[in-house]
Amino acid sequence: MNTYVTHLESAIDGTHLPADRVQTVHEGRPLWVRYDLDAIRKNVNPTDFQNRPPTLWRYRELLPTSDNTEIISLGEGMTPLLKARRLGEKLGLRDFWIKDESQLPTGSFKSRGFAMAVTMANHFGLTRFATPTAGNAGGALAAYGARAGAEVYVFMPSDTPLVNQVECTLAGAKTFLVVDGLISDCGRIVRELSDEMGWFDFSTLKEPYRLEGKKTMGLELAEQFGWELPDVILYPTGGGTGLIGMWKAFAELRELGWLKSDKMPRMVSGQSDGCAPIVRAYEKGERFADEWDEAATCATGLRVPKAVGDFMILDAIRESGGCAIAACESDIAGAMREAISTEGISICPESAACVLAAQELIARGDIAPDDRVVLFNTGASQKYAGFGDQEQISIHLNKPVDPKTFRTTYSHN
Numbered sequence: 001m002n003t004y005v006t007h008l009e010s011a012i013d014g015t016h017l018p019a020d021r022v023q024t025v026h027e028g029r030p031l032w033v034r035y036d037l038d039a040i041r042k043n044v045n046p047t048d049f050q051n052r053p054p055t056l057w058r059y060r061e062l063l064p065t066s067d068n069t070e071i072i073s074l075g076e077g078m079t080p081l082l083k084a085r086r087l088g089e090k091l092g093l094r095d096f097w098i099k100d101e102s103q104l105p106t107g108s109f110k111s112r113g114f115a116m117a118v119t120m121a122n123h124f125g126l127t128r129f130a131t132p133t134a135g136n137a138g139g140a141l142a143a144y145g146a147r148a149g150a151e152v153y154v155f156m157p158s159d160t161p162l163v164n165q166v167e168c169t170l171a172g173a174k175t176f177l178v179v180d181g182l183i184s185d186c187g188r189i190v191r192e193l194s195d196e197m198g199w200f201d202f203s204t205l206k207e208p209y210r211l212e213g214k215k216t217m218g219l220e221l222a223e224q225f226g227w228e229l230p231d232v233i234l235y236p237t238g239g240g241t242g243l244i245g246m247w248k249a250f251a252e253l254r255e256l257g258w259l260k261s262d263k264m265p266r267m268v269s270g271q272s273d274g275c276a277p278i279v280r281a282y283e284k285g286e287r288f289a290d291e292w293d294e295a296a297t298c299a300t301g302l303r304v305p306k307a308v309g310d311f312m313i314l315d316a317i318r319e320s321g322g323c324a325i326a327a328c329e330s331d332i333a334g335a336m337r338e339a340i341s342t343e344g345i346s347i348c349p350e351s352a353a354c355v356l357a358a359q360e361l362i363a364r365g366d367i368a369p370d371d372r373v374v375l376f377n378t379g380a381s382q383k384y385a386g387f388g389d390q391e392q393i394s395i396h397l398n399k400p401v402d403p404k405t406f407r408t409t410y411s412h413n
């Protein structure tokens with residue numbers, strides 16, 4: 001099979017660029033990968049996917065690879081879509097679902113993007129990779145880079161959760177902690193040194209293929225619901241690739257005519273009020289978001305003060321009839337504990353912020369009790385253990401006791 005990719009297209013001004021060579025950004029802004037959807041419609045039936053292995057590569061016609069691309073994979077994709085009856089009841093929702101991305105390689109949905117981006121970089125012969133990260137992107141690039149036999153450099157804020165630091169170094173990435181820096185400072189280091197160091201910059205949306213990997217979340221969701229999309233999608237937003245990628249998937253599926261109805265979900269972007277540039281721009285009616293000063297949140301994936309794809313996020317939210325909403329930072333750790341203890345799903349703080357956002361939208365009447373609502377759990381909660389101060393994500397253990405005391409304390413009788 002040859003690829004169905006026709007070209008790359010600048011998201012800011014529509015300029016076409018050839019897809020048969022390494023591309024990054026155009027005018028500093030991201031690129032879309034475009035496909036010959038008419039040819040795909042002729043040659044592929046969505047039922048074909050069901051007979052293929054349960055990884056994201058089952059959607060290969062809608063991906064940039066071709067038959068002679070070596071796939072760099074850790075078995076990513078087809079994460080469970082779990083009905084969350086108990087948490088739904090607490091929220092007042094009868095049709096509430098969690099798509100559990102915490103079960104992916106490296107414990108977050110970042111593996112989808114990096115499986116695709118590293119596969120394509122490797123295809124183009126690139127072997128020195130670098131990325132700034134708030135945590136999980138570094139872990140994913142380190143793992144997929146190792147899988148491809150590449151050399152990986154990762155730059156992260158010095159207060160990034162320890163597990164993210166450990167996963168990068170264990171996978172052999174040269175890992176640097178940037179003191180008093182945020183992901184934007186890490187990004188500057190990568191940008192300024194890339195030419196000199198011969199690095200390929202994997203920063204969010206600085207190359208076109210991570211987005212195609214993220215797109216598979218939307219394709220899977222559609223397939224899992226029998227090619228019918230839910231009413232509302234709750235998605236935590238940092239750099240925005242998840243939300244933008246999913247919206248792109250839905251647009252492509254609609255154009256292919258594979259959806260049972262043309263009704264698109266309302267995309268809800270969840271942030272923390274400790275770093276909410278997209279929410280602020282949404283509320284002001286703006287298409288571009290100003291940088292957020294002094295970004296601080298225990299949901300490290302949301303600690304992105306300035307997103308290069310801000311207009312793509314805001315366009316998707318508005319086109320969908322959704323909204324952007326910020327959770328109260330001090331409520332996130334509690335909401336996370338509550339959600340995990342209610343469902344047993346390893347819900348990360350980023351997605352806990354979305355649970356709080358849902359609460360608010362339900363109270364306002366913007367989400368109805370019978371709406372089909374899907375929360376994306378973008379990462380695994382255990383990666384954040386010990387992060388932040390005691391008020392945030394700490395471990396609550398009971399003190400060891402002798403059997404006699406135990407009996408009097410915990411006995412039912």
Ligand SMILES: *Cc1c(COP(=O)(O)O)cnc(C)c1O
Binds near residue numbers: 236301351379
């Ligand atoms: C990166 C990340 C996010 C934010 O995703 P974007 O696609 O960058 O908006 C949310 N949650 C987790 C766990 C992440 O690692």
